[in-house]
Every structure is written in structure tokens, then in C-alpha cells.
Amino acid sequence: MADRKPVVAGNWKMNKTSEEAEALAKGVVDAVSGVEGVEVVVCPTFTCLERVAGVVKDTSVCLGAQNVYWEAEGAFTGEISTAMLLTAGCSHVILGHSERRQFFGETDGTVNRRVKAALEATLSPIVCVGETQEERESGVTDSVVRTQVTGSLDGLSSEEVDKLVIAYEPVWAIGTGLTATPEQADEVHALIRSVLADAHGQETADSVRIQYGGSVKPDNASVLFSQPNIDGGLIGGASLEAVSFAAVVKGALG
């Protein structure tokens, strides 16, 4: 079994002005200082990236964005390029979040193009997948997640797949206070690993980190993260406050 370093990422979504983001980033840096063995990432909005980069520079905290476009430049109003994120100090980028899929028309096809562009630019993609409540209730969770993983990672080499992180985020658990049970979550993580094994071999499947996301809080983080196939989390609400985010990060310590 590969030795996977857990990764805990805070998705700040459309929250925090630059000043607030800078203060939150300072709080996170202080609160996680001395924590080793967990990769910590904060993902503010585009306008706050450079300011937060100034805070996390020379610390163990990494900077991520919440999306990226696949073209290098040009007439693509509202989009942002990999070069822009790199020069802003990003090392990670969240792609295919369910809110992008739900409200902004992202598909596995567009996620796939973004993933390829990010990898080419040496940004680490955090690729989100997950079923809706209706899909879970109709018993199609496995096929939905399998299709999303396959489509989002289409055409990638095993070396490329090795470099990304997958976030399993059941849509019904995001921002709702409902959490998948550790067993429910681990079952889907195991399925994702088997999809990766079919496409890229067991070694790659064993080395890819798969985060859980969906109402992770300080009080449920460690039980979720201690599941065999769960390698940390993608955190929304609880990442907006340094103390609670740091407590979640510490939940990933072995």
C-alpha cells in the first residue's frame, strides 16, 4: 500500500475581501505552524490570490485557485489562465467543483480540458466528483462517480494521474450539514481507486490521493480521514475560520 500524504484544502468560495482573506491566511499559517505530514492548501477567490500568496510564501501552506481555463490568453471574458495563476503564486487549482457543474455548466468534457491545461502548467489539480441526493437515492452513485472520474481524466497518462488529487464530494453533503458516514465515503473512495486501477494499474491507484468533502468539521474530520481510502479533505464552511480549519487539518494527522 502506498504511503499517501493527506491533503487538506480550504475552498473559500466567493467569500472574503482581500483584507479579510489576508487576515484569514495569517490565522491559518499561525494555526497550522508545526503541523507536519499534512499538505495544507488555501483557495481564495482570484482577486485575493496575490495578497494571500504574500502571506503563505516561505511557509508550508500552499496556494490554490478555484478554477482555470484551458486557453493561454485571448477573448475569454471572465476566465483566467494557468500563467496568471502561476504568477500569482498558485501551486494547486480546484476543478469541476459541483457548484461549477451545477450553476456554471461545467461538464466532464470541460473539466477534462481544464485538468489537462493545469497539468501542463505544473499546477496540481484537485478534481471534484460526486453524486446528487437524487442519484444516491436512485442507486446510481457508482455509475455517476465512475463516469465523472473517467470523463474528467480522459486521455491522461498514468504519470499525469499520479500528480492530481481527486475530491469525492457528495453534492447532498456540501454546505448542508449532512455528512456521508465514514463507511459510505470510504466505499466510494474505494470505487474511485478501482476505476483508477482499471485505467492506470494498481500502483497508480494506490498512490493517488482522494479527499473527502462535504460538511467536514473539527468534530468529524478525524473519523472520516482515518478511513483507509480517505486522504484528507476539501473543506468549505469550516475553512473560513482559522481555528476550525486548523482543527480539521489536525484531524488528518495519523
Ligand code: PEP
Ligand atoms: C465544498 O464546497 O467543497 C465543501 C465541501 O463545502 P462544505 O465543507 O461547506 O460542505
